[in-house]
Structures are given as structure tokens and as C-alpha cells.
Amino acid sequence: xxxxxVIVGAGQAAASFISRHVSLGSQQPLLLIGDEAHxxxxxxxxxxxxxxxxxxxxxxxxxPLEWYADQAVExxxxxxxxxxxxxxxxxxxxxGETVEYDKLLLCTGASARSLPADxxxxxxxxxxxxxxxxxxxxxxxxxxxxxxxIVGGGYIGLEAAAASRQLGLEVTVLELxxxxxxxxxxxxxxxxxxxxxxxxxxxLRESVRMTRLLGEGGAVRGAELESGEIIDTDLxxxxxxxxxxxxxxxxxxxxxDNGIRVNEICQTSDSSIYAAGDCSNxxxxxxxxxxxxxxxxxxxxxxxxxxxxxEAVTYKALPxxxxxxxxxxxxxxxxxxxxxxxxxxxxxxxSSMSVWYYRDAELLAIDSMNEPKSYAFGRKIIEAGKHPxxxxxxxxxxxxxxxxxx
Amino acid sequence: MANITWIMExxxxxxxxxxxxxxxMEAATANNVPHIEGECGGCLSCATCHVFVDPEWFAKTGEIxxxxxxxxxxxxxxxxxxSRLSCQIVASAALDGLILRVPEPE
Numbered sequence: 001x002x003x004x005x006v007i008v009g010a011g012q013a014a015a016s017f018i019s020r021h022v023s024l025g026s027q028q029p030l031l032l033i034g035d036e037a038h039x040x041x042x043x044x045x046x047x048x049x050x051x052x053x054x055x056x057x058x059x060x061x062x063x064p065l066e067w068y069a070d071q072a073v074e075x076x077x078x079x080x081x082x083x084x085x086x087x088x089x090x091x092x093x094x095x096g097e098t099v100e101y102d103k104l105l106l107c108t109g110a111s112a113r114s115l116p117a118d119x120x121x122x123x124x125x126x127x128x129x130x131x132x133x134x135x136x137x138x139x140x141x142x143x144x145x146x147x148x149x150i151v152g153g154g155y156i157g158l159e160a161a162a163a164s165r166q167l168g169l170e171v172t173v174l175e176l177x178x179x180x181x182x183x184x185x186x187x188x189x190x191x192x193x194x195x196x197x198x199x200x201x202x203x204l205r206e207s208v209r210m211t212r213l214l215g216e217g218g219a220v221r222g223a224e225l226e227s228g229e230i231i232d233t234d235l236x237x238x239x240x241x242x243x244x245x246x247x248x249x250x251x252x253x254x255x256x257d258n259g260i261r262v263n264e265i266c267q268t269s270d271s272s273i274y275a276a277g278d279c280s281n282x283x284x285x286x287x288x289x290x291x292x293x294x295x296x297x298x299x300x301x302x303x304x305x306x307x308x309x310x311e312a313v314t315y316k317a318l319p320x321x322x323x324x325x326x327x328x329x330x331x332x333x334x335x336x337x338x339x340x341x342x343x344x345x346x347x348x349x350x351s352s353m354s355v356w357y358y359r360d361a362e363l364l365a366i367d368s369m370n371e372p373k374s375y376a377f378g379r380k381i382i383e384a385g386k387h388p389x390x391x392x393x394x395x396x397x398x399x400x401x402x403x404x405x406x
Numbered sequence: 407m408a409n410i411t412w413i414m415e416x417x418x419x420x421x422x423x424x425x426x427x428x429x430x431m432e433a434a435t436a437n438n439v440p441h442i443e444g445e446c447g448g449c450l451s452c453a454t455c456h457v458f459v460d461p462e463w464f465a466k467t468g469e470i471x472x473x474x475x476x477x478x479x480x481x482x483x484x485x486x487x488x489s490r491l492s493c494q495i496v497a498s499a500a501l502d503g504l505i506l507r508v509p510e511p512e
Contacts, residue, residue: 023440042447064436298445322451331451372476379480401479
């Protein structure tokens with residue numbers, strides 16, 4: 001029998017690859033290897049509904065466990081791939097199993113960054129948020145009136161802040177930069193979320209450097225700031241971004257640079273090995289980028305299945321993202337990197353607005369807060385390669401649908 | 407429980423008993439209904455779970471809120487009067503026998 005396509009990493013990209021492979025009627029056998037105990041699942045609800053206890057675990061699964069058996073996909077969970085023998089086209093697992101592959105798809109994802117042990121990063125009740133296991137550890141501790149300190153004012157930190165306030169915790173967020181979301185959004189978007197969280201009672205502190213976490217009996221009790229101030233806390237969540245899981249690829253000698261380098265068909269520097277999702281680094285509009293998003297993972301996984309089925313396709317999906325915090329639905333389309341101008345489009349009410357990012361006259365991206373029309377029609381506008389003027393989008397009387405269809 | 411039928415453009419059908427409380431995007435992906443992706447997990451950001459509801463059943467599937475109404479503008483196959491995003495339809499006894507048609511993008 002032919003060697004299987006082996007998929008390393010059981011996340012969104014893997015699920016999407018398998019779904020497309022199956023729907024294209026491809027007969028080549030598949031083996032999925034994941035280092036967690038679960039089939040591929042949705043990560044976005046972890047920091048929201050799953051942390052709130054509103055979603056049972058099975059409902060996170062992208063496909064039910066039985067589905068994989070029905071599609072004759074072989075599964076290995078709780079299994080890590082330790083090495084790749086590219087010459088013999090084999091992988092070796094941490095259980096000592098050797099498996100031959102015809103094609104290899106690396107969907108190894110990314111890992112949440114943590115703090116070093118010497119500044120308290122390994123104390124008890126210091127958490128990171130990336131997996132079901134992370135939430136299952138956190139959730140029993142996240143009880144009303146406990147004090148939670150969140151280090152990092154990015155999307156994960158802010159989503160966790162919102163869920164934790166809803167659970168009745170006292171929440172403080174520390175951000176090193178001069179504003180939350182600085183790395184990913186314009187000041188207007190930061191201002192919106194600062195007001196949203198402050199209004200929900202989050203103590204949000206920007207331009208604050210934390211020097212170390214303080215422990216007592218092995219568990220975290222507080223944090224020391226550069227100013228010398230001590231913040232008491234019962235729990236700490238570290239939300240300072242993540243790093244691509246490239247160790248396996250690097251050890252196998254594949255080109256890596258902030259992710260596993262791939263070409264326009266998600267192929268690595270070894271033509272039998274592909275990479276998709278958070279771990280891949282690809283070329284978009286002349287720039288090497290890496291994206292951590294469901295859209296990118298799903299679309300790249302889908303693309304690899306099409307490529308392996310012989311379709312002549314290349315990756316040019318338009319990025320989109322979302323975040324839910326309290327009653328705010330943030331929807332983002334496009335990538336704002338390289339923008340030199342932002343335009344605010346007022347929304348239908350006080351809690352809605354959108355921020356449009358331009359590089360000169362070129363529309364790059366839109367952040368839409370409780371303003372789904374800006375997202376939906378903005379996406380059509382960007383997809384169609386149209387560039388409405390700043391004056392047009394700033395005017396609430398402008399009909400976005402008409403702009404998108406014109 | 408609700409017995410739900412998805413009908414594809416080629417006339418083939420998929421039928422499943424769906425537990426109360428599950429939405430019909432989840433039910434569709436669990437039952438391998440083609441063209442229903444549900445990338446955003448049902449939070450109204452992707453419009454990849456578009457269905458046409460059998461007209462006799464349409465009113466029983468509930469109200470379309472503003473966000474769904476807007477997101478229906480983004481579907482691959484253009485919306486019609488009986489379009490819904492199936493992540494917003496929740497299974498219950500009232501929907502037992504529901505028939506959905508699945509649009510196929512080009």
C-alpha cells in the first residue's frame with residue numbers, strides 16, 4: 001500500500017486539510033498525529049465561551065471524533081513527532097514509532113510565550129492560554145472576587161479580561177506599550193477597547209513594565225512593577241504573544257525564519273513537505289509574513305489538499321479575524337501593516353464604529369466594532385480591489401453596499 | 407431532537423437526528439454535509455454555512471437579526487428570500503422534519 005500523507009499537528013489547518021481531501025474524493029490514506037488528547041478543535045472560544053463554562057468540550061471539536069473514523073483517517077493523539085528523516089521519508093514519534101510518509105504536512109501551530117522561571121514564570125496559578133488543557137487548569141481557579149492580573153493587552157489578554165469580569169473576578173491588565181493592542185491596531189481601536197474595558201471595571205494600565213512575579217509557598221501572590229509598586233493578585237495570565245513551533249522543521253533542516261518558510265502553494269524547502277497555519281511563514285504582497293488566525297489555518301490547510309489533488313491553485317486568501325469581548329463584536333478584514341492613514345467611520349450608535357486603514361489611497365484593512373456592515377461590505381470592497389476615498393468612508397451617509405456593488 | 411434533511415444541488419440528501427440546542431452548522435459539519443464550513447464557529451463572521459430553508463419551514467427557523475442579515479450579503483452563492491446562516495438556527499422539537507437546501511459555490 002502507498003505510504004500515507006502524514007499530518008503533524010491536530011489543529012484547524014489539519015481539520016481543514018482533511019475535510020477538503022475527503023470532499024475531493026482523494027483516495028490516499030491519511031494519518032493525523034497530534035500532541036494533545038483531542039481531535040482538532042476551535043481555539044477561539046477557549047478565551048470566551050469555554051472559559052465562561054458556556055460551551056461543552058465536544059462542541060469545540062471541528063468534527064466529532066467518529067467523523068475521522070468514518071473517513072478512514074488514522075489518528076494518533078498524545079503523540080509528538082520527534083524527528084523527520086527526509087531522506088527515507090519517515091517520521092519518528094516520541095513513542096518510538098516510525099512511520100513512512102509520501103507527503104508530510106506540518107501544522108504544528110504556535111506556543112504561548114511564558115515568562116522565565118527566574119522572574120516567577122513557573123509559579124503556581126500563573127497561566128497561559130492556548131489549549132483546552134490550559135483552560136481546564138484555569139477554570140476552577142477563576143472564581144468570583146478573586147484577583148486576576150493579566151500581563152499583556154493583546155487580543156487574548158483582553159478576551160480573557162472580558163470573560164473574567166463576566167465571571168466576577170477583579171481584573172488588572174498590564175501593558176508595556178503606551179497603549180493596548182499597539183502591535184495590531186490603530187490608536188482609535190485601542191481607545192475603543194480601553195473605554196470598553198474600563199467601563200466594565202477592568203483596571204487597565206498602559207506603559208507599565210512588570211519586573212517580576214512574587215510567590216509565596218510556590219504560588220503567585222503579586223507582581224512587582226518597575227516603579228517599585230507591588231500589585232497583589234491571586235492569579236496571573238500571561239498574554240504576551242506566541243512563537244511558531246518550528247523545532248521539528250528546523251531540526252530536519254527546513255528553511256525557517258519566524259515560522260516554516262513556504263512558497264505560494266505552502267510547500268517548504270523540501271518538495272514533499274508542506275506547512276500550514278500558525279507555523280507557516282509565507283510571501284504576501286512581496287513581504288514574508290506569518291499569521292495566527294483561523295482563516296489562515298483553514299485556508300492554507302484547504303489549499304494543500306487541493307494542491308496535492310493536482311489543482312493549479314496558489315495562496316492569496318484575504319485575511320480576516322474576529323474577537324468577542326462583552327457585547328462587542330470586533331471583525332477585521334485585511335492586514336493593516338504598512339498603513340499611514342486611518343479613517344474612522346461612525347457607527348449607528350455609540351458602541352459601534354469602524355476604523356479603515358490606508359496606505360496613501362490604497363485601502364488595506366478595516367477594524368469593525370459592532371458595525372458588521374463595514375466588515376461585510378468592506379470585505380467585498382477590498383476583494384474587488386476598490387479604494388473608496390477617506391471622505392467617502394468617513395461620511396456615515398455613504399452607502400457601503402452601493403460602493404461594494406458599484 | 408429534530409430530524410433535519412439537507413438536500414444538495416444534485417438532489418442527494420443527508421438526513422440526521424440533531425440534539426436540541428445544537429445549531430445546524432454544527433450538525434451539518436458533524437454529518438459531513440458538503441459546502442457547510444462554519445469557519446468562524448458560529449459567531450457570524452464567515453458566512454460559510456449558508457442554506458436555503460424550505461419555504462414552508464422558513465418562519466419556524468426564527469428571526470434574522472441585523473448581523474445575520476448583513477452577513478448574508480457575504481455568502482458565496484447570492485442570498486434569496488429564504489436564506490439563513492445555519493449557525494443561527496438552533497435545533498428543537500419545533501424544527502423536527504426541517505428541510506434545508508445547500509447552495510454550491512461555483
